[in-house]
Amino acid sequence: MEQFLEYFLSGLTRGSIYALIALGYTMVYGIIGLINFAHGEIYMIGAFTALITATALAVMGFPPLAILLLAGLAAIIWSAAYGFTIEKVAYKPLRSAQRLSPLISAIGMSIFLQNYVMLAQTSDFLRFPALIPEFQWLAPWSHIINTPRFIILATTAVVMVLLTLLIRYSRTGKAMRATSQDREMALLVGVNVDRVISSTFIIGSSLAAVGGVLIASYIGQINYFVGFIAGLKAFIAAVLGGIGSIPGAVLGGLILGWTESFATGYISSEYEDVFAFALLVLILIFRPAGILGKNSTQKV
Amino acid sequence: MFTLQELRKSVIAALWFMFLTFPILVIRVNPLERTILWRWENMLYVGLGVFFGSYAWRELLRRKERGLKRRAQGQAEEKTGFFQGLAENPKLILPALGLVLGITLLFPHLVNPYQISIMTLALIYVVLGLGLNIVVGQAGLLNLGYVAFFAVGAYGYALLNKHFALGFWTCLPIGAGLAGLFGILLALPVLRLRGDYLAIVTLGFGEITRIVLENWGKFSGGPTGIRGIPRPEFFGISFSLSEAILYIYYIMVFAVILTIFVINRLQNSRLGRAWVALREDEIACQAMGIDKAGVKLSAFALGAMWAGMAGVIFAGYNTYINPKSFTFMESVIILSIVVLGGMGSILGVVLGGLIMILLPEYLREVGNYRMLIFGSAMILMMVFRPQGLIQSKRKAYEFHQDKGAA
DSSP states (O other): OHHHHHHHHHHHHHHHHHHHHHHHHHHHHHHHOOOOTTHHHHHHHHHHHHHHHHHHHHHHTOOHHHHHHHHHHHHHHHHHHHHHHHIIIIIGGGTTSOSHHHHHHHHHHHHHHHHHHHHHSOSSOEEOOOOSOOOGGGGGGTTTOOHHHHHHHHHHHHHHHHHHHHHHHSHHHHHHHHHHHOHHHHHHTTOOHHHHHHHHHHHHHHHHHHHHHHHHHHHOEEOTTHHHHHHHHHHHHHHHHOTTOHHHHHHHHHHHHHHHHHHHHHTOSTTHHHHHHHHHHHHHHHOTTOSSOOOOOOOO | OOOHHHHHHHHHHHHHHHHHTIIIIIEEEETTTTEEEEOHHHHHHHHHHHHHHHHHHHHHHHHHHHHHHHHHTTOSOOOOOHHHHHHHOGGGHHHHHHHHHHHHHHHHHHSOHHHHHHHHHHHHHHHHHHHHIIIIIITOOOOSOTHHHHHHHHHHHHHHHHHHOOOHHHHHHHHHHHHHHHHHHHHHHHTTOOHHHHHHHHHHHHHHHHHHHHHOHHHHOGGGOBOOOOOOOBTTBOOOHHHHHHHHHHHHHHHHHHHHHHHHHHHTSHHHHHHHHHHHOHHHHHHTTOOHHHHHHHHHHHHHHHHHHHHHHHHHHHSOBOGGGGSHHHHHHHHHHHHHHOTTOHHHHHHHHHHHHHHHHHOGGGGGGHHHHHHHHHHHHHHHOTTOSSOOOOOOOOOOOOTTTO
16 A cells, blocks of 8 residues: 555656646647647756756855745746747748648757757766755655655646636637637637747746756756657657647646556566557557547548 | 848847857856856857858748749749759769769779778668658658667567578568568557657657667667677678678668669559658548558558668678667658658658768768757758758649740
8 A cells, every 4th residue: 555655646746747748748739730849858958957057056155945946937937938949940930831841840959959958068967956945844744745746746736727727817828729729710810820829839838847847856867868758758648638638638647657657666667668658559549539639520 | 131120130039049048058067066167158159150040041031932932823943953953854864873883883992891881881871761761751651760670670680590590681581571560560550640640659669669679688688789690691601801891882782772773663653652642631542542551551561671671781781789779869860861862752862861871970070969960950951941952853744834825
């Protein structure tokens, strides 16, 4: 039972990080129908920016709480800026191109960003500073949940609620939903589609940055390649839940997190990544639209 | 062109990228020793580079826009580029073929064995590129796990040789067949998927293959791989090292010629046309009565077979294989060969393969920046020249309106 609870919680933590990154995939896909391969790299850049800012501030002698806030803020700002720029450089000129072109451009962008960070920083693993303080009041429950896990779960929950409110009630959110339903129609009724797409990238990238900072301080080390596999897993989560659906991304993330956590716990840890891909193939065979996705018939 | 407005745009772009690259390019921290290194000179380079680069970027975009508009109005053949013109001139084809054949046959006698073996490697990638070209360029199915089939061929030869002492020539068809079988196995569950899902599933398949090879030590030798794979022999005659290098080079030249011949024949066959139809419009293609599943399966299987064949030759060439040779990055390199050369174009892919493999070998300084250049080249090609170095021209009947009659 103890072991089961441990796996359950580690799956939940893992899953909520996947969900944070998967949201970016799903939102972009919902609006321009493109798999943003470079999304995992945004997450990696967020983690790197946080690491650089945090270490620099620590050397300058800032107090821990200020470091935590400033590093998180820097990660969000720069990730959003990268997301915005990537869309303008690699995807916007290709809006009317063939189906395959933006996908290849996205892969190119992902490889470019990985190598850019590797050459500008280092190819070694860097130790991520422990930004999150221990909460004393959590001590009585420490055998169930430790502080980093608690922070990850709480932050994810808050971010999800904020995102849902944003999409449901704000002007931008309404414009986003309209664009994702029918881009041309949205354009006709006066939605600035270019701005909607930009803000989608900005929001998605900020979520990825939050995920990046949380997971990096949880695991404690990063290198330039972490974005790749995390991005893939998050994409699987998005497909699992039904790509384009926001609650689907969260559900998919959690299911993937639990699958991995239980499978590595009870079966084998060497094949961790294999389980994720096997799950993807299974879902694509039996329910290609995903768990919460709508089965849409293509009209000609 | 050099108006004030343009200047403003470039300055804004330069400032934006200086801001963007600030944390990653300028600051370098060492978390253990708690030191910070400021590299302000990088910011200057980025600023200058983006300032001038953005002029070129906008000019090229404008040019592309004009070209598209011209084509939309249906007037004036666009100017054919230099390479395109050379590739399409019918008078040049025979002499060019003769020249290339002459160079290929003479080449190994003019250079040292090291150069020959680099060239052999480049030719292996040419075959891989041509194989992937069937799947991506012609059938329009983005396969990101292509290297897995390469691995199947290489491990197929290595293991069959180790356990059953089968020779190179026996293993060549077996390896190709095995890879083709894997291609069908992979294609079966993904037949219903659209392009982007397909990309991810194939990527996953490639990663799974590598992970299994790395972890299933008893079967594949684990991360250390398999050593001592024999080089190919000639009807029971085995060669000395330098002779063997030459021999593999000729095998590879023959393999390239065979591949080009088969693919060229396929291109204009019923199957080849079905692939193109599938790429252009899946629904219309089904409506025309083309068996979608069969066509997709055949594209996957044929593409995989060439990779398997290249894999067997690679194992014989290297005499040593391990999972490191079959990472996702290899798939990306093969894909960039296809994309840079020109999707669907045989000549383009051959050129692309030679450029992509030989250039980094001879320009050692660029070695570190290799993947960076590949990545940006993929983006730039897609934005400015999606048809690649050499565009594949399909045979088509064209209706020319008679200007006098109208």
